[in-house]
Amino acid sequence: MKLNAGIVTSKLVESKAFYTTVLGMGVTFENEFYLLLHTPGGETAISFLLPDHPSQQPLFRKPFTGQGMYLTIEVEDVDKMYNELKKKGIPIKIDIRDEPWGDRHFAVQDPNGIGIDIVKYSPPAE
Numbered sequence: 001m002k003l004n005a006g007i008v009t010s011k012l013v014e015s016k017a018f019y020t021t022v023l024g025m026g027v028t029f030e031n032e033f034y035l036l037l038h039t040p041g042g043e044t045a046i047s048f049l050l051p052d053h054p055s056q057q058p059l060f061r062k063p064f065t066g067q068g069m070y071l072t073i074e075v076e077d078v079d080k081m082y083n084e085l086k087k088k089g090i091p092i093k094i095d096i097r098d099e100p101w102g103d104r105h106f107a108v109q110d111p112n113g114i115g116i117d118i119v120k121y122s123p124p125a126e
Contacts, residue, residue, distance in 0.1 A: 004036075005071065006047040007112055008063050014111035015048045022090055022108070023073065023116075039073075046071070066113030078104050078120035100124060 009015060012035050019025040019037050025046070028036040033050040049056065051063035075081050082096045085108060093115065094107035105119035 002045075004045040004047055006049060006060075007069075007114070008049050008051050008060060009112050010051060010063065011111045012048050012050060018110050019046065022085065022088065064112055064114075070115040070117060071110075072117045072119055074119055074121060076120070078106070078118060081118055082106050 007015070012030075012033075016027070016030070016035055016037070020027065024040050025037040026040065026042075028038045028045060030036065033053045033055065035048040036045055037047070038045045049060060052061045079096065082092070086092065090108055092106055093109050094105075094117075096104065096106040098104050102122040102124040103119050104122060105117055107115050107117050109115055
């Protein structure tokens with residue numbers, strides 16, 4: 001089983017720029033109403049779909065309203081990613097931090113208002 005999160009948004013161009021330039025994702029497929037991106041290793045995908053497109057069933061036509069969703073991206077070196085995004089001038093919404101349960105993470109926000117938690121999972125300290 002694979003999971004592909006899909007976002008219905010009018011911001012296809014902005015989403016493509018953010019996810020490819022900022023997060024290093026690649027384009028798997030795109031046309032005038034749909035964009036499918038993949039992580040650098042191709043293990044995971046995310047898609048974007050224009051709202052109210054006549055080719056789609058009504059269930060998939062309403063646009064995302066910008067609240068109530070987040071994504072988590074697990075990386076090997078969270079400090080490196082944090083420093084790279086800061087150098088690019090990407091606004092950091094939650095500064096890098098260590099959590100008592102072991103995670104080290106920070107957060108950014110995509111053009112659609114989705115919070116993205118970038119994390120290195122670690123076991124909690126004894």
